[in-house]
Amino acid sequence: MKDQVIFHIDVNSAFLSWTAVHKLKLGDEEDIRNIPSVIGGDEESRRGVVLAKSNMAKSFGIITGESLFVARKKCPGLKVFSSSFKIYNYYSEKMMELIQGYSPMFQQYSIDECFLDVTNDLKTTPMELASEIKNAIYETLGFTVNIGISTNKLLAKMASEFDKPNKVNTLYPEEIETKMWPLPVGELFMVGKSANERFNKMYIKTIGDLAHHDVNILTENFKSYGRMIWQYANGIDDSKVSVEASQIKVISNSTTLEKDIIKQGEANIVLLSLAENVATRLRKANKFAGTVSVIIRSSSFKDYSHQKRLSNKTTSTQEIYEISKALFKETWKREPIRLLGIQLSSLSDEGDRQLSLFEDKKKGTIDKTIDSIREKYGDKAIVRSIFIDKKK
DNA sequence: TCTGGGGTCCTAGGACCC
């Protein structure tokens, strides 16, 4: 059997690049990719973290996920731009469409990454095809990508991390020893902070160290993760580029509050708005929820959650709200709250539940009516009276 | 003026059943 040829395509500093392209299109002179800049959340509402960084910002040691407060300390002249998912979704869709023109064997992995199996689409070398795709994206959309090439998804993904931006890199099995094994173990896909620390304590410093470690010892210590990560370190990954869209398993919405909440009544208003959000998305996905969870983050950054399995699966905003309220009441430790969230899980296609005669049917109709009015006239077309009072 | 939001997957431990 011939080897697969897999591409992993990854937008360089996606949110920042897309913002830059958008601003240039609007007539801005400055390209924010060429200055120390980041995309950051809104600090006023306590969402001030780095979501993406320019190369110059990176050279100051700024990392994604850290607070803007710290980022500014590292780079006093740092320019911060706000995020807009509308813009990101637009460029993401355009790019994914373009890439699918090169092969039907396409899998979107995130808003800015995808895999492409081009095994049966090669008229030139893989390197030439990848360069062609990379250049086509730049010429038609105005931003750069990295493309990693190999014989499986894991190696292609690792390859796309090498030597950014605007590069095509290979990581074929015969190159693992020279290109991947010398890297710090923390750079291997799926090795995060916690595993990295544990590996370092075991004197596993590089990906090569991990690859040469006794897999039985790793399995004893790390269970199924141990075997998986050992396989990754050795470049082993059997997963296929999956063409079918994966079924959504969880729908969640959470929000960091502008100010800590200390009253149940205030929490209820937030819960209602979260319930509206998740329930609307649930109905749009044609799913029923079997479990409702409430997540609380205290002002001291402790997270805790509480969930309930429903005997009858639901799509009702009101029902999800009522359950969330009850869960919150049972869970809340009466300390100031920084974040509230609702998560729907155990999703299924059919609500294998008996409608309790009139009530549920009626509620279902109201929800659907509101959904369709909002679909037509916008989210602001129908607003609960409780939210109107709270509007600034 | 520290610390987003939306996901997936895994595990430990308890409840419950036979």
Place this chain on the structure above:
DNA sequence: TCTGGGGTCCTAGGACCC
């Protein structure tokens, strides 16, 4: 008085990804 044991379902929490 010395605590079975296996299977399944459920909850809470945590690690990891972008």
